[in-house]
Amino acid sequence: MLYVKVMTDEQLETLRKQIAVYATICEQLVEMHKNLTAQQDLAGVRLGNIYCDPLMTSAGHKITSRQRWTPTPVQLQILERIFDQGTGTPSKQKIKEITSELSQHGQISETNVYNWFQNRRARSKRKQQNSAPNAAESEVETEVDSPKDKKTKPEEFHSQQNSDPRAEDLCFQNPEISSDLHFLDPQSSKEETIFPTDGSLKPTRGLGQMSFYDGLLSNPSMNVPELSISFYHLTILPGS
Amino acid sequence: MLYVKVMTDEQLETLRKQIAVYATICEQLVEMHKNLTAQQDLAGVRLGNIYCDPLMTSAGHKITSRQRWTPTPVQLQILERIFDQGTGTPSKQKIKEITSELSQHGQISETNVYNWFQNRRARSKRKQQNSAPNAAESEVETEVDSPKDKKTKPEEFHSQQNSDPRAEDLCFQNPEISSDLHFLDPQSSKEETIFPTDGSLKPTRGLGQMSFYDGLLSNPSMNVPELSISFYHLTILPGS
C-alpha cells in the first residue's frame, strides 16, 4: 500500500518560507558570532568537546568511558557523500585518503572508516529489502537528499487489505497507481525542491553532543546546511 | 483536476530532521555566544535576563505521538515465552514467523522483533553478570551502571513513522484548513503537523539566557516561525 503525505501548494509555500527563515537566522547568527570572536580572538572555549560533561557528578570518577568513535557532523557528512558516490569499494588506498581528510575534522582512524563503510552498506541493504514490496514506482523515490534513509520503513501493514477497495468514491482507488497518480517524471522534469541547493546534511542523531564547530565553523564552506526535499506531484483525476 | 504535493513518510522524516538541524544550530550558537561573552563581562548582568520565552507560544497541538513501538501485553508475553525457550538464535526466518504471529495482536514489524530479542539477550546477560560477580573485588567500580550523562541536549525528533493504526479504509483525512481538497471523509480528520508546535523546536532552550541574540531572535522578520504545517493523509488502496 502506498502511503504518502499530501500538501497543497499553499502549505508547501508556507513551509518553504518558514524554513527559509531558519536558514537566514542561522546564517546571521554565524556571521555575528564570527565578528564577535574576531574581535576578541581568544574564544578558546570553542572546542568544547563533547563528552567532557563535567556534570557527570558522582565525584570521584572522571569520564573514562568514551571508547567508541563517534563521527562528528562534518565527518559524517563527508562519509555520506562519499558513500553516495557509489564507489562502493573503499579500497585500502581510498580508506587512507578518506581517513586523512576526515582527521582534519576530528579524531579518526582507518579502522573507523572501514567499519563505517562496512556497516553503512550492510544496513543500507537490509533496510532496502525490508521495504521493497511497497515500492510501486520506486524510481519516483526522489533522493530527498538522503542516501538511504534511516531504518524507518513503512511499518508492515498487516496484510489483509486484500479485500476489494469498497469506498471507491471517497478513496483513491488505484487499480494501477500510474493511471490515477501522475507523478512528475523525476528524470525529465525536475521535481520541485524546497531549496535548490545541494544540501547533504544528514542529522542522523542528536547533534547536541558534538562540538558545534565541527559542524559549522570548522567546515570549510562554513555554511548552514541546506535543505533539499523534493515532492511528488500528484494529480487527482475525477474519480470514477 | 486537483493538484497537490505529495510526500512519503521518508521524505517527511527527512524534512523533519533537517529542520531539526537548524534548530540545533541556532541553539548551539546561542549557547556558544553565552560562553564567549561570559569571558568578558562575565557573570553579572546576564542573569538579569528574564525568561522572555517568547517562543514558548506553543500552539499546543497534541502532536500525534506515535514513535516508539511498544509491545502489547500479549505480544510481550509471547515474546518472553519464546525467549525462555532458549532458542537464542532467532533466525531470520523465525523472526518472520514470530512477527507474523504477533501482528495479530497489534502493530509490529520484524525489526521490532529483532530489536527486542537483541535487547532482551543483552540486558539479560548484563543483569546476570552485574549481580553475580559481586563476590569479586568490585573495587573502584562504584558506579557500574550507565553514567547517564545529563548533558543538555537539544531535542531531537525521532518520530519514525508508522502512523495511524487504522487508516486503510479511509483515504483522505483532511484537516480543516483547506477546503481545496474537500471531497473526502470529513469525519475522521487526523491532521498531522510536521513539528509539535510547542516550541521545543525553537532555539529557545532554557530560560533567559540569550541576551545578545535576543534582538535578533526577536526581530519580527527574523522570528522563528511556528513550524506547523499540516498534511493530508492519503492512503492509496492497492488496486485489485
Place this chain on the structure above:
DNA sequence: CATGTATGAATGAATG
C-alpha cells in the same frame, strides 16, 4: 511538573 527508570532503537566494533 521534575526526576528516575525501563526499554526500543541506533550504531561502532567484533566475529565467522
Place this chain on the structure above:
DNA sequence: CATTCATTCATACATG
C-alpha cells in the same frame, strides 16, 4: 559480507 555483540541515546512511563 553476514551476523552478532556492546554501548549509548532518547523516549515512554511511573513516582514523589
